[in-house]
Structure formats: C-alpha cells, structure tokens
Amino acid sequence: MEFVGPRFCCVIFALMTGLASGLELAITGPSTIERASGQTVKLECQFTLGPDDLAPLDIEWSLLASDNQKEDKVVILYSGDRAFEDYPVMKGRVHFNSADPKNGDASINLTGLRSTDTGTYQCKVKKAPGVRSRKILLTVMEKPSRPRCYAEGPTEVGKDVMLRCVSAQGTHPLQYIWEKISDSKLLPAIAVLDPVGGTVNVRNASAGVSGTYRCRAKNLVGSEECILHLNVTPPPNTAGIIAGAIIGVLLFLIILAVILVCCCRARQKKKYEKEICNEIREDVPPPKSRVSTARSFTSVGSHRSSLGSMTPSNLHEYALKPQYDKIPSSEDFDRPPSRAPMAAPIFTAPAPAPAPRVAGPNLSRMGGIAVMIPAQNRDGSIV
Known part of the structure; x- marks a missing residue:
C-alpha cells in the first residue's frame, strides 16, 4: 500500500493536466514512411485545441540527431501567426500543408527527397499549458542505377x-x-545463383550455356536491368598456334639469310670488277698506226735536236751513217730511183742539211702528228 499512493497521485495529476489543457494530437498517417529519392512525401500532424489553451500557438518540426551528443535541426517553424521556412536543413523544399496551420493541420510536405533526408522527424505543438509531440521515421531510398x-x-x-x-x-x-531470355529461357541446371552478390557461376560450361541473359537489380523503390550476350566457344588449338609461330620465325630467318648472302655476293662482284679495271695486262699488244707514227716523228725531232749538239769531230761519222730516219718528200716519190755516187770524205765540216719538209695534208694522210721542236743556235743550245 505504500507504493500505491504515489502512483495514483501521478495518474490523477496527468489526467487533471490533460483535462485542463485540452490539446490533443490525432494519430493519423503511418509512423514509418519509405520513399524514393526525388519524390515528395507528406508528414501528418493533426491536432485539436481545448477552451483552456489560451496561449499563442507554436508549431515546430525538427530532424532529431542520431547521436545524443549532437543538436536537433529545426526544419520549419510556425510562431506568432507566421511560418518560418528558411532553415538551411531543407531550405526551399519544405512547406506547411495548410495555409493557416492554427486551424489544426500542422502537416508538412517535403519535396525533392534526397538520401540525406533520411531520419526521424518530430512534430511539436505548443499552446500553453498544453504541449504535444509526434515522431515519424522517414527513409529515403535511392533507386538502383x-x-x-x-x-x-x-x-x-x-x-x-x-x-x-x-x-x-x-x-x-x-x-x-538473373534469367535467360533465349532458347529454353531457363538457367543451366548446373548454375549457382547468388541474388545478393549478383553472380551466376556455371561450372564446366558447355556450348549450350551460350545465349542471351538479363539481370534485374531492384529494391523497394525501383529496379533497372541489363542484357548480356554470352558465347561459349571451344578452346583454341594451342599446339597449332605455337607451331605456326615457330614456322613463321624460321621463314623470316631464312629470308633474312638469303638477303644477306645476295648482298655479300654483289659487294664481292663489284670489288672484283674494280680490280680488273685497274689491272695492266701484259699480253695486250701496243697500238700500231697513230702511236708508232707519232713516235717516229718524235724520234726524228730528237735526232734533229741531237745534230745541233754535235761537234765537227763526230759530225763526219754521223754523215757516213745511212739516214734511215729521213722522211721522203713528195718530190722523192715523183723522181725515179737512181744510184748516186758516194761522196768523197772531206775534212771540213759540211753545213747541216736542211730537214726535209712534209706538207701538212700529206702528214695528216700518213697518220703523223705535228710535234713542236725547239729552235737551236749554232752552239747547239736551245734558244
């Protein structure tokens, strides 16, 4: 009986306070709401006033902090017959449902929902001496991409x-x-599906696994899907690929060796031809016509130059020798041959006989080449 008295007093005090205030909140609408991002939601908060609630009406909506160490954030406020909606939490995205909330409708509308809007919202109505509040849990879900x-x-x-x-x-x-949308439209019997991880594992796949598959990702607020074209092919012929690669390398090496051999042979041939061109062959006969005639005329000139350097002592001996180097003139060809008597030896030095002259045209017909002979004085020296 000792504990009954205090409890009974508390109940009586609460009843007297409620009867005295007369402020009541109507429980309308769900206390837990789930919406997709970008949508709009209405948070219900209806109230009724009593005749004893004479103080000014205040309505406050706030987002409760999940951590007790943090402060609650005011979302919207109605006080002094005026609405205040410029709080930074949901500025421009929150409005009262009624143009005059004091008529008993303190509900609000949230637009353009975001994932950060998820939390517990509290509606608190004050009209002294009455105070009432209500909490609503809002979960903003994002649709799968x-x-x-x-x-x-x-x-x-x-x-x-x-x-x-x-x-x-x-x-x-x-x-x-996951589902197969081609052929039998059934997943392979050996496939293992993981709906949470989004995988399908097919062990020891065969060609029958090939086809078109569709995957659909969904949650409570929406779904999206994608298409996959699967083609299971036979394994490649690894031995054939290796053999082909080896053959290709060998062919490349052979072609490269042939090119190098051809280049070496061409270089040796060019070097041999160059050496042959510079070599003097001993079995080739010397030129006859023009070169021999030119040499004869050159020797005649040399004899003439040597005559100028002779002294009277050796001039007699030179006169006795037959003149084989004399070139016949045109008069000699016209005159018949005759035997001239041998001249008697004299002891005086005769004057040097003038050198026979050959006309230019005859010299050209005979194949001769004109040679310039330097002039000499009586002493035999060159002028």
Missing part, C-alpha cells in the same frame, strides 16, 4: 564461367535476379 553485366574469366567449353551484375548506386538491400 543501371547495372553492368559481364562475364568474368574465359568463356570456353570446359571452363568455369562467372556472370556478374553490379549496380553502382542504390539503397541496400539490393536484389539481383
């Missing part, structure tokens, strides 16, 4: 083929659903 479908690893017969489906954005939990 378009997933990416691909095959991981080699897609060959006899290999393990892994199909993956990944959505980069979206509020968890996400669920992935």
Whole structure:
C-alpha cells in the first residue's frame, strides 16, 4: 500500500493536466514512411485545441540527431501567426500543408527527397499549458542505377564461367535476379545463383550455356536491368598456334639469310670488277698506226735536236751513217730511183742539211702528228 499512493497521485495529476489543457494530437498517417529519392512525401500532424489553451500557438518540426551528443535541426517553424521556412536543413523544399496551420493541420510536405533526408522527424505543438509531440521515421531510398553485366574469366567449353551484375548506386538491400531470355529461357541446371552478390557461376560450361541473359537489380523503390550476350566457344588449338609461330620465325630467318648472302655476293662482284679495271695486262699488244707514227716523228725531232749538239769531230761519222730516219718528200716519190755516187770524205765540216719538209695534208694522210721542236743556235743550245 505504500507504493500505491504515489502512483495514483501521478495518474490523477496527468489526467487533471490533460483535462485542463485540452490539446490533443490525432494519430493519423503511418509512423514509418519509405520513399524514393526525388519524390515528395507528406508528414501528418493533426491536432485539436481545448477552451483552456489560451496561449499563442507554436508549431515546430525538427530532424532529431542520431547521436545524443549532437543538436536537433529545426526544419520549419510556425510562431506568432507566421511560418518560418528558411532553415538551411531543407531550405526551399519544405512547406506547411495548410495555409493557416492554427486551424489544426500542422502537416508538412517535403519535396525533392534526397538520401540525406533520411531520419526521424518530430512534430511539436505548443499552446500553453498544453504541449504535444509526434515522431515519424522517414527513409529515403535511392533507386538502383543501371547495372553492368559481364562475364568474368574465359568463356570456353570446359571452363568455369562467372556472370556478374553490379549496380553502382542504390539503397541496400539490393536484389539481383538473373534469367535467360533465349532458347529454353531457363538457367543451366548446373548454375549457382547468388541474388545478393549478383553472380551466376556455371561450372564446366558447355556450348549450350551460350545465349542471351538479363539481370534485374531492384529494391523497394525501383529496379533497372541489363542484357548480356554470352558465347561459349571451344578452346583454341594451342599446339597449332605455337607451331605456326615457330614456322613463321624460321621463314623470316631464312629470308633474312638469303638477303644477306645476295648482298655479300654483289659487294664481292663489284670489288672484283674494280680490280680488273685497274689491272695492266701484259699480253695486250701496243697500238700500231697513230702511236708508232707519232713516235717516229718524235724520234726524228730528237735526232734533229741531237745534230745541233754535235761537234765537227763526230759530225763526219754521223754523215757516213745511212739516214734511215729521213722522211721522203713528195718530190722523192715523183723522181725515179737512181744510184748516186758516194761522196768523197772531206775534212771540213759540211753545213747541216736542211730537214726535209712534209706538207701538212700529206702528214695528216700518213697518220703523223705535228710535234713542236725547239729552235737551236749554232752552239747547239736551245734558244
């Protein structure tokens, strides 16, 4: 009986306070709401006033902090018959549902929802001496982004083929659903599906696994899908590829060797021809006509020059020798041959006989070449 008295007093005080204030909140609308990002949501808060609630009406909506060490953030406020909506938490995206909230409608509308808007919202109505509040949990979910479908690893017969489906954005939990949309429209019997990870594992794949697959990623607020065309091919002929590569390398080396041999032979041939051109052959006869005639005329000139250097002592001996170097003139060819008597030896030095002259045209017909002979004085020296 000792504990009954205080409890009974508290109940009586609460009833008296509630009857005295007369302020009540109507429980309308859900206390937990889930919406997708970008959508609009209405948070319900209806109230009724009593005749004893004479103080000014204040309505405050706030976003409660998840950590007790942080402060709650005011979203919108109604006080003194005026609405204040320029708080930075949801500036420009929150409005009262009613143009005059004091009529009993303190509900608000949130537009352009974002994932950061997720939290617990509290509606507090004050009209002294009455105070009432209500909490609503809002979860803003993000729709899955378009997933990416691909095959991981080699897609060959006899290999393990892994199909993956990944959505980069979206509020968890996400669920992935794979299905085959070609041929039998059934996943292979040996396929292992992971709806949370979004994978399909096919062990020891065969050619029948090939086809078109579709993956759909979804959550509570939406879904997206992607298409994958899978082609399982036979394994490549590794031995044939290696043999072909070896043959190609050998052919390349052979062609390169042939090119080098041809270049060396061409270089040797060119060097041999150059040496042959510079070599003097001993079995080749000397030139006859023009070169011999020119030499005869040159020797005649040399004899003439030597005559100028003779003294009277050796001039007699030279006169006794037959003149084989004398060139016949045109008069000698016209005159018949005759035997002239041998001249008697004299002891005086005769005057040097003038050298026979040959006409220019005759000299050219005979193949001779004109040679310039330097002049000499009586002493035999060159002028």
